Amino acid sequence: MNRPVDSKITSTDRQRSPLWSQAILNVIRRWIMQGVLFNAFALSSFSQSKLLIPMDLTQTNHLKSYGIAFWVLEHGGEVDWLLNYRGGSFLTDFNERVARECRIRGVSFEMLGAVEATNLYAEVQRDDNNMDVVRLEKAPKIAVYVPPNFKPWDDAVTLALEYAEIPYTKIWDEEVLSGKLVEYDWLHLHHEDFTGQYGKFYSNYRYAQWYIEQQLLYEKEAARLGFKKVSELKKTVARSIRDYIGGGGFMFAMCSATDSYDIALAAENVDICDVMFDGDPPDTDAQKKLDFSQTLAFENFTLDMNPLRYEYSDIDIPTSDPPPQRDPNTDYFTLFEFSAKYDPVPTMLTQNHVAIVKGFMGQTTAFRKSLLKRTVATLAQREGTEEIRYIHGNFGRGTFTWYGGHDPEDYQHAVGDPPTDLNLHKNSPGYRLILNNVLFPAAKKKQQKT
Amino acid sequence: MNVAKGKELRRGCQEKSRSGRTHVAAKQTNVARCGTLLFRSAFIPAKLRLIRLGFLIYWLAMKNAIFTHRFLFVLLAWTALAVVAFGQDQESALKLRLAQSFEQSGEWERAVSLYEQLLESDPLNYVYFDGLRRGYIQLKKYDKAIDLVQQRLMVQRDDPNLVAMLGGLYYQAGKASIADSLWQLVIAVDPKNTVRYRLVAHQMIEHRQYEKALRIYRAGRAATQNDEHFMDEIATLSAALQQYEGATREYVRMIHLRPQQLSYVQTRMSSFTGREEGKKAALRVLQEEVRRSPGNISLRSLLAWLCMEGKDFEAALSEYRVIDRLSGAGGMELYNFAQRAAQEHSYLVAAKAFREVIDQHRQQQILPLAKLGYARAIEELSARSDTLGFFPAGVEATPTPRTPQASPVSESRPSFQGALQLYESLSAEYPSSDVAMQAHYRIGQIRFHRFFDLDGAVAAFDRVRRVSQNADIAFDATLSLAEVYVAQNQLSRARSEYVPLLRSPQHHRRDLVLFRLAELDYFEGNVDSAQTRLQSITSNTSTDLANDALQLLYFIQANAVGAPGALRDFAKADLLIRQRKHAEALLRFQQILKTYPHPLLVDDGMMRVAELHLLLGQTDQALQVLQDVVQKNPPSTLRDRAQMKIGEVFELVLRDVPNAIAAYEQILAQYPTSLYVEEARKRIRLLRGDAI
Structure with missing residues (x-):
C-alpha cells in the first residue's frame, strides 16, 4: 500500500491479446491485493478503457482540467484533445492514478469502455463533423x-x-x-x-x-x-x-x-x-x-x-x-469558429464551452x-x-x-x-482561453490536410 | 495692453482729483474724459473694471456733490456699458469652461487655442496662464511654455514659484543644466527660506529626480541650521528610495522634537516596516537610538511598537518595563501591554507582564485586574498544554485535586489546578466585586469542563450569582449551572434554572435558553414540546443555533411517528453521553440497535456507538462500526460522514497518513456531491504536502 507512486503511466497492454491481458490482469490484481503494487503500472491493464474529461457545461472545474492534462503529460502519459467535442474535451488512458487526481482536484470525468472510446474517436474524426483529435505528447516547459x-x-x-x-x-x-x-x-x-x-x-x-x-x-x-x-x-x-x-x-x-x-x-x-x-x-x-x-x-x-x-x-x-464607461452586463465578445481538421491551431486556441465570452x-x-x-x-x-x-x-x-x-x-x-479568487471562477470561459495556450505547444505536429 | 489701459484710467482720475478745478468746462472735460475711459474700460478685465467703476462713481459724487443731468447721462452710459461688459464676462466664462472640457477629453490643441484667446483678453489671469502652460506641456511645446512663463516673470518679477516652474520646463525640454541653474537661483536669492527649498524639491520630484530632491531638502536643513525642517519630506523620500535607515532616523528626530507625534510616526513607518528589510533597518536604528537616549519614553514606545509588529512580545515587554519605570506609571503601562499581549494570544508574555504588575505595584487600583489577567493567562496556557483527545467531547472525568499543589503557580508550569488556586485567592481577596464574580465563573468552568467536578462547579456558579455585580456573568453562570444539573441528572432543577432566563431582553440569549429547554424536553421524551420550541428557533436561520435546532428537529420528526419507543431510548442514551457516562451510554446504544432495527435510527445509533468507542479509546472498534455504517447501510444519509470520520481517525488518532488519504479519497469517489468533499480534498492535499 505504501509504495511510492512516482512511476510513469504506461499503456503496455494496449497491443496485447485478450488472453494475455486477462492473465496479466489477474497477476496484477493479486499484487494489488497483496499490497505489492499501488501505482499506475498496476492499473494500466485497464488501458483499453479511457478517461474522458468533458469540457462542456457538465465539467465541475474547467481550469483544473487543464492542470490534469498537463499532469498526465508530465508523468509520461499522452492526452488526446478532442477539438470541438463537448467543449474541447480531453481523453486519456484510464488509470486509477489519473482518476484519483481528478477527484482530488475536483475535476469531473467519465470512464469509457473500449467500444465507447472507439465510437468516440470515430465520431470525432468523421468528415462531416467539425471535430478532430490532437495528440498532446509532452508537457511544455x-x-x-x-x-x-x-x-x-x-x-x-x-x-x-x-x-x-x-x-x-x-x-x-x-x-x-x-x-x-x-x-x-x-x-x-x-x-x-x-x-x-x-x-x-x-x-x-x-x-x-x-x-x-x-x-x-x-x-x-x-x-x-x-x-x-x-x-x-x-x-x-x-x-x-x-x-x-x-x-x-x-x-x-x-x-x-x-x-x-x-x-x-x-x-x-x-x-x-x-x-x-x-x-x-x-x-x-x-x-x-x-x-x-x-x-x-x-x-x-x-x-x-x-x-x-x-x-x-x-x-x-x-x-x-x-x-x-461600459456596462459590464452587456460587454461580450464572440469566439470565431474554425475548421478543426483544416485549422487545428486556431481551433485549439478557441476551445471553450461557450461561444460568447464575458468582456473585461x-x-x-x-x-x-x-x-x-x-x-x-x-x-x-x-x-x-x-x-x-x-x-x-x-x-x-x-x-x-x-x-x-x-x-x-x-x-x-x-x-x-x-x-481574483479562481475558486469562485472554476468554469471561467475567459480563463480557459489562456489555458488553451498552455497546452497548445504540447500538440504533436501532424500533417495538414490539404 | 489692458494693463496700460488700466493705468491710464487710474492716472486720469488721479490727475483730475489733484487739479481741483471746479468750473463747468472743466467738469464737462472731466466727465467726457472719464466717459471715454469708462468706455475703454469695458475691454479690460472684469474685476478691475468693477473696482474702477465703483471708484469713478464715488469720485464723481464727491467731487461734484450734486447730481447734475450730465452725471445722470454718464450713469446711463455706464449702465449700458456694464451690460456689454457682463456679456463679455459670460463669453469668457463660457470659453474657459469649454477649454477645461477639451482639456479633460484630451483635445489639447483646441484647449490651447481657447486658453491663448482667454489669456490675450486678460493677461493677468492666473487660471488662463496655468491652463495654457499645461496645454503647451501636453503638446510638448516646451519652448512656448518657457516663453509663457518668462512673460509672466516680467510681471511677477522674481516669483520663486515661476522660476522653479521654469526650471522644470527647461528640464522637460532636455536642458537639465539650465534647469539646475534656475533651481539653484531660486534658492540662492534667499537661502534661509524653506519655502524655496520646497518649491525646488517639488519640481525635482515632478521630474523623477528623487535623490536630487532629497539632497535639496538636506541642503535646506543645513542652510537654515534647523533640524526641525523637512523631517517629513526627507523621511518620505528616503522610504521611497528604500533608504529605510535614513527614513527611520528622520522619524526618530521627529520623536525627539515632538514626542506627541508618536502615533503619526507609527503610521508613517508602517509603510515600510511590513517588509522584512524595512523592519530590520528600523529596528537597528531604533535600538541604537534607544541606547543613545535611554530615558526617552516615546522612543522606547516606538521600539516596543516595532517589536510587537514583528510579534516579538518578549522584546516589547523589556521595553515596557523601562517605559513603566521611566514614566512612573506604577504598572499601568505594563498592565496595558499585558492586556494587548493576551489579546494577541501571547499568553506566556502576558502572564509575565501581569505577574510583574502584581509583584511590583501592589498598591495600585489595577492590582485585582492584573491578578485576574494573570489567572486567565495561566488558564489559557494550561489549556494549550492539555493533550486530551481531538474530539471536543472527549474529556474524561478527572477528579479535582483536593489538596493544594506543593509547588507555587507559575507561567512556566501552567496547570488548571494552579489557575484554580489563583481564582480562589482572588475571590477571597476581593469578595463582592466584579473580579470575584469573574473568578467564581472561571472556577466553575474549570471544575465543570476540565475536571467534571459537578458539585464544585455548582458551588462556584452559585457563588457567582450571590455576588450579583454583573448581570451578564450572572446569566452565563445560571446557564452553566443548569448544564451541570443536566449532567447530574437533575432535569427539573435544570429546567427551573433555564425558565427565568427566558426573560432576557437579548434575542440570541433567549434562543439559546429555548434550545436548552428543547433538549431537556427531548431527554425527557416530550417530543411535541421539543418540536414546538425548536421550530421557534429555526425561524431565524441566520444563526448557528438554528442549524443545531434544525438537526435535532429533523431527527425527532423522522423518528417520532415511526419509532417513538426507539426515539425515547435514544434520547436517554444521549442524556448519558451528556452526563459523560460513556460506557453506560455505549451499552444503551448497542441495545437500541438490537431492539429497534429501524433504518432511520440505525445509522445515527451506529455513529453514536463509534463516537463512544473513540471516547473510550477503542479505536479499532470505532473504525469497525464506521465501516459498517459505510458498507452495510446503503440507504443511510450518514455514510459520507462516517467515511469522513474514518479519515479523521486515521489522520488524527492513528497518524496513519496513507490510510487517511485513502479514506478521504473514498469520499471523493463514492460521494461526489457530499458536503464533505471540499474538506476531504483539502485534507488529502495537506497530507500529500501539496502547496494549496
Whole structure:
C-alpha cells in the first residue's frame, strides 16, 4: 500500500491479446491485493478503457482540467484533445492514478469502455463533423517573464497557472539576454511595458511608493546589464523574444504586454520616451521614424506620446484614458469558429464551452482591427465593432497569441485591487482561453490536410 | 495692453482729483474724459473694471456733490456699458469652461487655442496662464511654455514659484543644466527660506529626480541650521528610495522634537516596516537610538511598537518595563501591554507582564485586574498544554485535586489546578466585586469542563450569582449551572434554572435558553414540546443555533411517528453521553440497535456507538462500526460522514497518513456531491504536502 507512486503511466497492454491481458490482469490484481503494487503500472491493464474529461457545461472545474492534462503529460502519459467535442474535451488512458487526481482536484470525468472510446474517436474524426483529435505528447516547459517583485495575482496568466497547478519558471531581463529562452517551449509576458514608460502610470502614480520603487529597480537592472536607459534594455529584450519566436518558440501575451511589445519593436531606432521616463525628451519625429516592418501584429499605429495619458497608442480600443464607461452586463465578445481538421491551431486556441465570452477591461482591452497586419488571424472579436480581443500569428518557426484585457473575471481591475479568487471562477470561459495556450505547444505536429 | 489701459484710467482720475478745478468746462472735460475711459474700460478685465467703476462713481459724487443731468447721462452710459461688459464676462466664462472640457477629453490643441484667446483678453489671469502652460506641456511645446512663463516673470518679477516652474520646463525640454541653474537661483536669492527649498524639491520630484530632491531638502536643513525642517519630506523620500535607515532616523528626530507625534510616526513607518528589510533597518536604528537616549519614553514606545509588529512580545515587554519605570506609571503601562499581549494570544508574555504588575505595584487600583489577567493567562496556557483527545467531547472525568499543589503557580508550569488556586485567592481577596464574580465563573468552568467536578462547579456558579455585580456573568453562570444539573441528572432543577432566563431582553440569549429547554424536553421524551420550541428557533436561520435546532428537529420528526419507543431510548442514551457516562451510554446504544432495527435510527445509533468507542479509546472498534455504517447501510444519509470520520481517525488518532488519504479519497469517489468533499480534498492535499 505504501509504495511510492512516482512511476510513469504506461499503456503496455494496449497491443496485447485478450488472453494475455486477462492473465496479466489477474497477476496484477493479486499484487494489488497483496499490497505489492499501488501505482499506475498496476492499473494500466485497464488501458483499453479511457478517461474522458468533458469540457462542456457538465465539467465541475474547467481550469483544473487543464492542470490534469498537463499532469498526465508530465508523468509520461499522452492526452488526446478532442477539438470541438463537448467543449474541447480531453481523453486519456484510464488509470486509477489519473482518476484519483481528478477527484482530488475536483475535476469531473467519465470512464469509457473500449467500444465507447472507439465510437468516440470515430465520431470525432468523421468528415462531416467539425471535430478532430490532437495528440498532446509532452508537457511544455513554461517560462513567465516577470520582474522580481512580482506577485502571482498581478497577472491573469500566472493566476491561472497557479490555480491549474501547472508549473512555470520565472525569468526576467538577464535570463532573456543570456539566451536562456531556448530552454522553454512557451513564454508568457507578464503585464509588462516594453516601451520603457513604466506602464504610463506617471500621471496618477508618480508619487506612489510602488511606482518610485519600480522605476528605481528597473533603472538599476538596466545599468547592471549595461544599458543607459530602461527603454533601451526593454527594446533589446523585445528583440530577443522575437528571435526566440522565430526559432520556434510560443509566445503568449495579455493586456499591455501586447501593444507595448510591438511598439518597442517598431521603435527600435527611435526614442519615444519622455523626459520623466528616461531623462531626455523624445525624438521630435518619433512617429515618423517607427519601423512597422519590425512588428509582429500591428502596423500604421499612432503613438500617444503624452506622458500624462494612460495610453500607448491607438492600437488599444476603447481607449484607456479616459476610461471607457461600459456596462459590464452587456460587454461580450464572440469566439470565431474554425475548421478543426483544416485549422487545428486556431481551433485549439478557441476551445471553450461557450461561444460568447464575458468582456473585461485592461490597460489594453482590445486591438483596433484596422491596425492588424494581414497575416494575423483573429480569434475573437466584439461583434459589430473594430475591437479584436484575441489574435494569433506566426513568426518564423514559432507563433504568438495575444489576448486583450487584464483579468477575465474582474471587469475593471485597478492597481491595488485584491486578487481574483479562481475558486469562485472554476468554469471561467475567459480563463480557459489562456489555458488553451498552455497546452497548445504540447500538440504533436501532424500533417495538414490539404 | 489692458494693463496700460488700466493705468491710464487710474492716472486720469488721479490727475483730475489733484487739479481741483471746479468750473463747468472743466467738469464737462472731466466727465467726457472719464466717459471715454469708462468706455475703454469695458475691454479690460472684469474685476478691475468693477473696482474702477465703483471708484469713478464715488469720485464723481464727491467731487461734484450734486447730481447734475450730465452725471445722470454718464450713469446711463455706464449702465449700458456694464451690460456689454457682463456679456463679455459670460463669453469668457463660457470659453474657459469649454477649454477645461477639451482639456479633460484630451483635445489639447483646441484647449490651447481657447486658453491663448482667454489669456490675450486678460493677461493677468492666473487660471488662463496655468491652463495654457499645461496645454503647451501636453503638446510638448516646451519652448512656448518657457516663453509663457518668462512673460509672466516680467510681471511677477522674481516669483520663486515661476522660476522653479521654469526650471522644470527647461528640464522637460532636455536642458537639465539650465534647469539646475534656475533651481539653484531660486534658492540662492534667499537661502534661509524653506519655502524655496520646497518649491525646488517639488519640481525635482515632478521630474523623477528623487535623490536630487532629497539632497535639496538636506541642503535646506543645513542652510537654515534647523533640524526641525523637512523631517517629513526627507523621511518620505528616503522610504521611497528604500533608504529605510535614513527614513527611520528622520522619524526618530521627529520623536525627539515632538514626542506627541508618536502615533503619526507609527503610521508613517508602517509603510515600510511590513517588509522584512524595512523592519530590520528600523529596528537597528531604533535600538541604537534607544541606547543613545535611554530615558526617552516615546522612543522606547516606538521600539516596543516595532517589536510587537514583528510579534516579538518578549522584546516589547523589556521595553515596557523601562517605559513603566521611566514614566512612573506604577504598572499601568505594563498592565496595558499585558492586556494587548493576551489579546494577541501571547499568553506566556502576558502572564509575565501581569505577574510583574502584581509583584511590583501592589498598591495600585489595577492590582485585582492584573491578578485576574494573570489567572486567565495561566488558564489559557494550561489549556494549550492539555493533550486530551481531538474530539471536543472527549474529556474524561478527572477528579479535582483536593489538596493544594506543593509547588507555587507559575507561567512556566501552567496547570488548571494552579489557575484554580489563583481564582480562589482572588475571590477571597476581593469578595463582592466584579473580579470575584469573574473568578467564581472561571472556577466553575474549570471544575465543570476540565475536571467534571459537578458539585464544585455548582458551588462556584452559585457563588457567582450571590455576588450579583454583573448581570451578564450572572446569566452565563445560571446557564452553566443548569448544564451541570443536566449532567447530574437533575432535569427539573435544570429546567427551573433555564425558565427565568427566558426573560432576557437579548434575542440570541433567549434562543439559546429555548434550545436548552428543547433538549431537556427531548431527554425527557416530550417530543411535541421539543418540536414546538425548536421550530421557534429555526425561524431565524441566520444563526448557528438554528442549524443545531434544525438537526435535532429533523431527527425527532423522522423518528417520532415511526419509532417513538426507539426515539425515547435514544434520547436517554444521549442524556448519558451528556452526563459523560460513556460506557453506560455505549451499552444503551448497542441495545437500541438490537431492539429497534429501524433504518432511520440505525445509522445515527451506529455513529453514536463509534463516537463512544473513540471516547473510550477503542479505536479499532470505532473504525469497525464506521465501516459498517459505510458498507452495510446503503440507504443511510450518514455514510459520507462516517467515511469522513474514518479519515479523521486515521489522520488524527492513528497518524496513519496513507490510510487517511485513502479514506478521504473514498469520499471523493463514492460521494461526489457530499458536503464533505471540499474538506476531504483539502485534507488529502495537506497530507500529500501539496502547496494549496
